[in-house]
Amino acid sequence: MQITKKTENKCFAGSQAVYQHNSIVTRCEMAFSVYIPQIAWTHKRPAIIYLSGLTCTHENVTTKAGFQRYAQELGLIIVCPDTSPRGTNFPEEHDSYDFGSGAGFYLNATQKPWSANYRMYDYISKELPDIISHNFPVVTPHFGLMGHSMGGHGALTIGLRNPDIFPSVSAFSPIVAPSQCPWGQKAFTGYLGDDHNEWQRYDATELMKNGCKSPSKILIDQGTSDEFLEEQLKPDLFLKACREKGQDIELRMQEGYDHSYYFISSFIGDHLLFHEDNLAAQ
Numbered sequence: 386m387q388i389t390k391k392t393e394n395k396c397f398a399g400s401q402a403v404y405q406h407n408s409i410v411t412r413c414e415m416a417f418s419v420y421i422p423q424i425a426w427t428h429k430r431p432a433i434i435y436l437s438g439l440t441c442t443h444e445n446v447t448t449k450a451g452f453q454r455y456a457q458e459l460g461l462i463i464v465c466p467d468t469s470p471r472g473t474n475f476p477e478e479h480d481s482y483d484f485g486s487g488a489g490f491y492l493n494a495t496q497k498p499w500s501a502n503y504r505m506y507d508y509i510s511k512e513l514p515d516i517i518s519h520n521f522p523v524v525t526p527h528f529g530l531m532g533h534s535m536g537g538h539g540a541l542t543i544g545l546r547n548p549d550i551f552p553s554v555s556a557f558s559p560i561v562a563p564s565q566c567p568w569g570q571k572a573f574t575g576y577l578g579d580d581h582n583e584w585q586r587y588d589a590t591e592l593m594k595n596g597c598k599s600p601s602k603i604l605i606d607q608g609t610s611d612e613f614l615e616e617q618l619k620p621d622l623f624l625k626a627c628r629e630k631g632q633d634i635e636l637r638m639q640e641g642y643d644h645s646y647y648f649i650s651s652f653i654g655d656h657l658l659f660h661e662d663n664l665a666a667q
């Protein structure tokens with residue numbers, strides 16, 4: 386698999402780069418960013434994949450979260466992919482912020498025309514780990530997986546379904562029950578149709594109720610002043626399911642924080658330390 390470096394900048398003594406490649410899974414050109422700490426040039430290091438939210442590309446978290454200082458200190462490789470296929474230009478693909486481009490919802494679509502390219506579940510769980518393993522100095526086969534909002538939904542669902550690949554999972558302000566909120570219902574109807582058995586495969590709360598587990602504690606940070614908390618995010622639904630199933634989880638309600646990258650940048654250091662600890666224990 387050929388990847389092409391588009392940019393590279395020195396950052397906290399390490400390297401912050403952006404790559405492009407032709408994805409076999411999404412059948413289009415995909416971009417992702419990679420931070421390599423200085424130590425990784427001589428020693429293989431753990432990698433963490435960060436999944437972004439609605440409207441994002443790889444660029445939002447790379448330029449706004451301030452993770453590079455912590456990644457350099459902890460010796461972690463950070464990979465940040467895009468949130469959907471690009472360049473397909475289906476009818477209405479770019480018309481709304483919560484469906485189509487920038488809103489792939491980390492699932493494999495079953496409905497036309499989306500099913501041809503919108504296969505972000507396979508892209509994140511199979512193709513991207515393979516690319517990282519073959520092109521960067523990473524300790525394999527385990528990866529940390531984290532995300533924000535729609536990306537938090539992606540981290541929880543992909544992590545719960547693939548614990549051997551992603552034994553360490555965390556999220557900021559995740560959509561934990563997409564079948565029960567407007568963002569998720571719109572996306573699942575469009576990408577998956579009316580088959581609610583299919584919906585359950587991409588719903589973290591339903592996966593937990595149905596027996597999926599993460600081998601490590603799950604860490605979630607949620608701002609109490611998040612404008613999407615009540616209508617879209619509903620972390621208590623996932624907390625309840627985890628408690629009923631004996632899944633170790635820490636939900637930290639962070640007083641006064643909203644949904645923005647100001648919130649993420651305030652706690653990203655905690656999340657990287659959490660993943661470093663979990664991956665070291667593997």
Ligand SMILES: N[C@@H](CCC(=O)N[C@@H](CSC=O)C(=O)NCC(=O)O)C(=O)O
Pocket residue numbers: 437438439440441445449482533534535536644645646
């Ligand atoms: N109505 C907003 C909604 C977009 C938004 O808030 N996007 C979040 C993720 S929301 C859930 O997945 C985000 O991360 N935005 C990018 C950023 O850099 O802040 C809108 O107007 O777009």
